Structure formats: structure tokens, C-alpha cells
Amino acid sequence: MGKTTYRDALRQALSDSMTTDPNVVLIGEEVGRYGGAYGVTKSLIDEFGPERVIDTPISEPSIVGAAVGAAMSGLRPVAELMYVDFIGMTMDQLANQAAKIRYMFGGQIGVPMILRTQGGTGRSAGAQHSQSLEAYVMHTPGLRLAMPATVSDAYHLLRQSLAQPDPVVFIEHKALYATSGELDDQTPVAPWGKAHVPRQGDDLVIVTYSRQLHYAILAADKLAKDGIEATIIDLRTLNPLDIDTIRTHVERCGHAMVVSEGVMTAGVAAELAARISEECFDFLENPVIRIAGEDIPISVSPLLETNSVPTPELIADAARMMRS
Amino acid sequence: METQTNSRLAELYPMMRRIRTFEERVGELFVRGQSAGSMLHLSIGEEAAAVGVGAAMRDGDTFTTHHRGHGVFLARGADPRLMMAEIAGKETGYCSGKGGSMHIADMKLGHLGANAIVGGGIPSVVGAGLAARHKRSDSVSVAFFGDGATGQGVLYESMNMAALWRLPVLFVCINNQYGMGTRIDNATADPDLYKRAIPFGLKGAAVDGSDVEAVAEIAGEMIGDARAGKPGFLVVDCYRFYGHARMDKSPYRDDAEESEGRLRDPVIKARETLISRGEIDGSSLDEMDQNIAAEMDATIDFAADAREPQLDSIFDDVYDPSTPPPESVRGRLARILGQSQ
Numbered sequence A: 001m002g003k004t005t006y007r008d009a010l011r012q013a014l015s016d017s018m019t020t021d022p023n024v025v026l027i028g029e030e031v032g033r034y035g036g037a038y039g040v041t042k043s044l045i046d047e048f049g050p051e052r053v054i055d056t057p058i059s060e061p062s063i064v065g066a067a068v069g070a071a072m073s074g075l076r077p078v079a080e081l082m083y084v085d086f087i088g089m090t091m092d093q094l095a096n097q098a099a100k101i102r103y104m105f106g107g108q109i110g111v112p113m114i115l116r117t118q119g120g121t122g123r124s125a126g127a128q129h130s131q132s133l134e135a136y137v138m139h140t141p142g143l144r145l146a147m148p149a150t151v152s153d154a155y156h157l158l159r160q161s162l163a164q165p166d167p168v169v170f171i172e173h174k175a176l177y178a179t180s181g182e183l184d185d186q187t188p189v190a191p192w193g194k195a196h197v198p199r200q201g202d203d204l205v206i207v208t209y210s211r212q213l214h215y216a217i218l219a220a221d222k223l224a225k226d227g228i229e230a231t232i233i234d235l236r237t238l239n240p241l242d243i244d245t246i247r248t249h250v251e252r253c254g255h256a257m258v259v260s261e262g263v264m265t266a267g268v269a270a271e272l273a274a275r276i277s278e279e280c281f282d283f284l285e286n287p288v289i290r291i292a293g294e295d296i297p298i299s300v301s302p303l304l305e306t307n308s309v310p311t312p313e314l315i316a317d318a319a320r321m322m323r324s
Numbered sequence B: 001m002e003t004q005t006n007s008r009l010a011e012l013y014p015m016m017r018r019i020r021t022f023e024e025r026v027g028e029l030f031v032r033g034q035s036a037g038s039m040l041h042l043s044i045g046e047e048a049a050a051v052g053v054g055a056a057m058r059d060g061d062t063f064t065t066h067h068r069g070h071g072v073f074l075a076r077g078a079d080p081r082l083m084m085a086e087i088a089g090k091e092t093g094y095c096s097g098k099g100g101s102m103h104i105a106d107m108k109l110g111h112l113g114a115n116a117i118v119g120g121g122i123p124s125v126v127g128a129g130l131a132a133r134h135k136r137s138d139s140v141s142v143a144f145f146g147d148g149a150t151g152q153g154v155l156y157e158s159m160n161m162a163a164l165w166r167l168p169v170l171f172v173c174i175n176n177q178y179g180m181g182t183r184i185d186n187a188t189a190d191p192d193l194y195k196r197a198i199p200f201g202l203k204g205a206a207v208d209g210s211d212v213e214a215v216a217e218i219a220g221e222m223i224g225d226a227r228a229g230k231p232g233f234l235v236v237d238c239y240r241f242y243g244h245a246r247m248d249k250s251p252y253r254d255d256a257e258e259s260e261g262r263l264r265d266p267v268i269k270a271r272e273t274l275i276s277r278g279e280i281d282g283s284s285l286d287e288m289d290q291n292i293a294a295e296m297d298a299t300i301d302f303a304a305d306a307r308e309p310q311l312d313s314i315f316d317d318v319y320d321p322s323t324p325p326p327e328s329v330r331g332r333l334a335r336i337l338g339q340s341q
């Protein structure tokens, strides 16, 4: 397909899925005429009409709840939550309804819906529009969780998510929409549930996802100049979690760092660090180090905002400390 | 005794002009690269809602606003320099540069907080109303929000509680006809929003938001009622003159609608009325406007020159200052890996 942006790759995935499956519908605030707050659904309403691209009132719990009911009734809804920061408002529909219906009802029915949303820092959007709340989702059995870092995964992970039998929360990063890269729309870097390893080195493993993948790569470039060679694992999905790939590389390198933009305490990084410590204990030469968001809200001041989450410098400094 | 030049309108006009000019300067701040981010929502066209209701409130009354709340805050006495500094994310700002345009607040002025969550500030006034009753104070709490918030269940829960408990609360819906790109008639089958209050047992009313005298009058009545334990829901009908936020050029609205909407200009209307009634002449109004322009120009320089927050302040105010702040990632690293940075 050639060079495209993360935003357009997402749009292409929606468009291709809607073309092949007439049951795919989009529902959310400003997904139609406006084209999505970040432009992801731009002009899909012209292509597929207002019956399949449904603009809603500002009613998040009912957007998600309607997607649950639609999924139970034979549609494959893709609900959009404009900011992941609003997920708390929808948490009953997500955690008590979508996540539990298959189990509570003895396996009679699944809820094959997608909740597309975006999170993260980078726009001075302040405390209520900049969070990384994937841990809420990862903490809820029954929900799958996908977080694309690259243009290729913006397309393929969304297509793969749309093939899942269970609810998938799909969290984009607001700072990635304008990033560009090559998209081969026939070949994903990995199947659903499998991590991707874009860089291999012997000195330490950096396990990460979403925008922090790019920060980890920048850090690894710097570290290479100091003679430290890092392996980088892009998890792609946090549920399912590809522990096999993590284990293989951690056993080989003996040093592991996990990097996440979400806050440190009880976050995704905490879960990953615990898993690695349990599974690779005999191979570890250092404690598993978590580099994650500070345990604070995000400020509107760009200076404070930037320093509330991991930076390439912080990742590189931590790696040097681990390897010195 | 009231003289002609002390009419209600003459008192209300300058604040509307101050809000208009402040909002125009917020746009300039952004153009000068001094604002923290582009999530700036201007209340141009909505000045009468802010000033009319604001004037009906008293010292000691409290309020919450939505993300388009600059005007309401100014109308309740905010210092525009400290507001501009906050919008620029500076230490001098109302919230030390942490909150910004969408999360501005000042407890001294009764501003319990602007909100970037649509509907997020509404239930707080129920709590403020409970507290006022508990403390036997006679203060009223007012929630300001947009028409978009009528999609949120939390509004109806709050209206129900306020009516049930007869709280000193007023809900003010600033109906600028749009929630982002969605016109009100695409968000509800019945855009007569004020009617929604009635089944809850609240007084419901709608008022022309281009007429600040009308807004002030009905707000005065409804706040008086609220103080006496009869809460209400007031819809102020107006038009969002510009895009939803800085970058939005409103491609979803047609030009005819926009030009017509902008004719409903509360500031121009007040000015023309003052002149036609012979209360203030045009040149006196021009002079007043120029003084206001100079005051507001100065807010940009004030904000541009204001200090950036100290990096250390990042850990302040997560918890009460009497308790230890969270440990930093770097601090923890140094401890665990046995090195100092």
C-alpha cells in the first residue's frame, strides 16, 4: 500500500472491515459528519451512510451499552470513546456487562464488539484528557486489550481485533495519529496475540507498547553508542499477553525493563514486572525495572506534562544504571 | 435612586465587553505560541449567559462550569491576568499551570471548578447545596454547562436529587445549539430543553441569550427561588459564534446559518440599546471599549512573561501538603539500583 499515517491506516482498516462485513457499524460522538475528533472516521459516513456510521449524543455509558446489545444481536459494533479518560463513565457497561456476559450466561453468547479510544499525553490537554488507563481494562477478565504503536499495527491490529469473538478495547495514542510509515496491508508483523521484536540485542530487554515503543527505540539508539545492545519487544496486545516471547528474550539477556506511559502503581508495568519476575527468576541478574508514568495526574503545562511520563532519556539512563 | 446612566444594562455591558475582548485575546495568545495546547473553547456569543446569571449571584454563592467557562469566571470576578497565565500553563496562573483553560478554579471566588468532562461538574452543586443547607448558610450553587451535557444521565440524577431535597441549586444550560459538530436537533428529538426539568419538579425556563437584561431578570428570580429551597433549570439560548475549539473551522455549519447566528450578538445588542435609549453615547462606549482592550492586551504580556512552573512542583498537590509526595520514578531507580543521579 505504501506510505501512510497511523490515522489513515486506522481509517483504512475500518473501511476494509465495513466493506467485507456488512454487520460492522460505527457508533460514537462525532464519528459521522465531523469525521471523529482525531479524524479517524473521516468521510466513512459518505462511504457507508448514517445507518452504519452513527453519530450519538454525548452519552458514553449508553454508547458502550448499545454496542453491547448490538453485538449480542448479530452486529459487530465499533464504538468510539473520544478519550480513554471517559472510560470510567462507561465502566459498568464495559466491566459488568460486556466483559461478563459470556461467562455469567454460561457461554451462550459472546460480545464481539470493539471499543476504540485514544489516550496518552502530548497535546497539553490536561488532567482529564491525557491519561493512559489501559490498566483498568487489563484488570478486567473478559476484555481483550490491543494498543497499536505503528502504522502497520494501526491497520492490522484493528483488522485482527475485528475478527475476535470477545470484546476488545482498542487504545490508540493521540501523539501517534500523524506519524507515518510503510503499510503492507497483506502482511501483519505478527498474528493476533503475538508480540513483535523490532530490535534484538544481548544486553537487556525492553518490554513496551504504544508510543513508548518509539521512545524505547530512541533510547536503544543512544545506548548502542555506549555499547549497550537492547532487545525491544512491542507487545501489541496486553490481553492476550505474549509471555512466551518475553520469556525467550529475558532468559537470553538476563536484564529486563518494562516501559509504560500509564502510572507506575498497580499499572500495566507492575503486572508485566511481576510476570517476568515469576517466570524468569532464575535468569535475572537485576530486579525487573519499571519505567512508567509518575504517580500523579497530568498537568496542562507542557514542561510538567512531558516530565510526567517516561522520556527516551529516562529509559536510556535506567538502562545504563542497570548495566553499569 | 437610580439615574439613567446607572441602569442595569449600563452596569452589565462592561463585563460582557470584557469577556468578549478577553476571549479574543485568548486566540491571540494561541497564535503567539504562548497557550498551553489548543484545547481552547471560546465563549464568544455567550456573554449574556455569563453576565446575566453571574450578576444575579452573590458573594458566597458557588458555581461549577464546563470547558467553555472563561466568561462565567470573569463575570464572577476573576482576574483576567491570572486566567491568562493559567491558560498559558504558567506558575502564576490560578492553578499553578496544572489546570489550564479547561480546569480553572478559584475557591475564594466560589469557583468549584471548570470541567473537561461533559457533565462532570453538575453533581457538585448538589453537594454544595447539601452543605449550604447543613451549615444554614443562604448560599446558592449554580452549575453552568452546555446543551451537550443534556445527553448525560448525571444531569437528570442531579436534577432529581435537587428537587427531591429542595436544594438551593440552579442548573444553567448554555444552549449554543452545538456540541462539537452536532447541532442540538441531531442530539435530541425534543430540543425544548427546559421542559426536561418539569417532570422532576423543578422550575424550568428558557431565555433569549442575546438579551442580557432578560437573562439577569429571570436568573434573579430563579436564584431567589433557589435560595428559598426551590431549585430550577434555566436554559439560555444563544449561538456558538466560532468553532468548537481553536482548530475547528466548523465545516459542518453553513455560512447562512453562521451569519444569522452571529446576529444574535448580546454585546452589540446591549451597546445599541444603550445608545438608542440615550443612556450612554457611542463615543463614551468607544472609550470604555478601548480601556477594556488595553486591560486585556496587558493580560497577554502578563502571561507571556509569567514564570514557568518549577519542575519539582510536579509532585505537589497530589495529596495534602502535610503528607509526603509520591516518590519519583528516578528517585526509586536510584534507590533500587544503588546509584544517585
Ligand SMILES: Cc1ncc(C[n+]2csc(CCOP(=O)(O)OP(=O)(O)O)c2C)c(N)n1
Pocket (backbone or CB within 6 Å): A029, A058, A060, A082, A086, B041, B066, B067, B068, B116, B117, B118, B119, B145, B146, B147, B148, B149, B150, B176, B178, B179, B180, B240, B244
Ligand atoms: C464526557 C465527555 N464526553 C465527550 C467529551 C468531548 N467533548 C468536549 S466538549 C464536547 C461538546 C460539548 O458540547 P456542549 O455541552 O454543548 O458545550 P459547548 O462546547 O457547546 O460549550 C464534547 C463532545 C468530553 N469532554 N467529555
Ligand SMILES: [Mg+2]
Pocket (backbone or CB within 6 Å): B146, B147, B148, B174, B175, B176, B177, B178, B179, B180
Ligand atoms: Mg453547546
